[in-house]
Amino acid sequence: METLKELVSIGSYDTSDNTKIIDYLTKKFNAAKEIIKIKEPNLNKYSLIIGLNSKVKDCDCILLSGHIDTVNLEKKNLQPTIVKNKLYGLGSIDMKCFFASIIDNLQFLKSMDIPIIVAITCDEETTLNSIGRVVKKLKERNVRPALTILGEPTNLDICTEAKCCNAYKIRIAGKSCHSSKPQNGVNAIYIASKIASFIETLSQKFENTTLSVGKISGGVADNIVPSSCEMAFDLRSVRFKELALRQIENYIEKLEEQYACKISIENILEIPGFYQERTFLIKEFEEKLKLKTAQFIGGCEAGYLKELGGDVIVFGAGKLSLAHTPNEYLEINKYEKYNKLFLQMLKMAQNK
Helix, strand or coil: CHHHHHHHHCCCCCCCECHHHHHHHHHHCCCCCEEEEEECCCCECEEEEEECCCCCCCEEEEEEEEECCCCCCCCCCCCCEEECCEEECCCCCCCHHHHHHHHHCHHHHHCCCCCEEEEEECCCCCCCCHHHHHHHHHHHCCEEEEEEEECCCCCCCEEEEECCEEEEEEEEECECEECCCHHHCECHHHHHHHHHHHHHHHCCCCCCEEEEEEEEEECCCCCEECCEEEEEEEEEECCCHHHHHHHHHHHHHHHHHHHCCEEEEEEEEEECCEECCCCHHHHHHHHHHCCCEEEECCCCCHHHHHHHCCEEEECCCCCHHHCCCCCCEEEHHHHHHHHHHHHHHHHHHHCC
């Protein structure tokens, strides 16, 4: 657990500078065949692509991917502490244990007969800009993963799907007037409430789909009919994002006609969803390793990684429910079990 303790002790939540942990990782992987640093524009922040046993170019490979950044909690626990077989510390499961496992098994990984490439992103908890740059670089270098393992915490389940995560802002432009004669105006808050009610109803319609209005603001005084209102909502789905969004847009068009107002909708965050068929290899993981498939309930980078082709799974130690909390911890026996399963997976994938 020493590697994990070292990783946890290095803060990587800063949104502008992650050089300390990047320097640490670069030293740990100094015997790799190739290390590529990708700088974020206008920030002293980097992602890494590491060819452990081959150059990062023109290869069919196994790709091991994840993010090194953590959430920025007000109460940060950067001093790893072991209590009753549990290692406490920010990032212990989300997701520094994945890179600890790679480093702890470095000699084995370097000895494999298939190229092993490690991708480390820097802003999954904030902007998710770096994963796009990493995927682009891998495509440019003609890297073709046969299997990608994204090491998010799944409690040792194999996750083969994840919801997209999209955030939208809606702006309603009505018409203000004195509240004594509201019929002379167009109440933007009333219109927003209709949209919110429609979204609530729609959220029950599609399988594995959630919609939630998270913010609404408008108006200037209680005696003025509000001419403007803004609202934000969250849409997450495995397969029905476009259909749900189209129904919201159609409803908005009807309200514009009914109230002679202007309503705009803007996408302010888009994390692609992810769906992986249960291929022969994944079925082998289930049957021979006694693992079950599940859905990853949070947003993650798997949808971006799927663009590279091959089988993609999300597979890590620890419970996702413990992530983003001041008392985040990893059970040491789960880490040891994960290490064994992780290496068995790689051996099985290498032989395909």
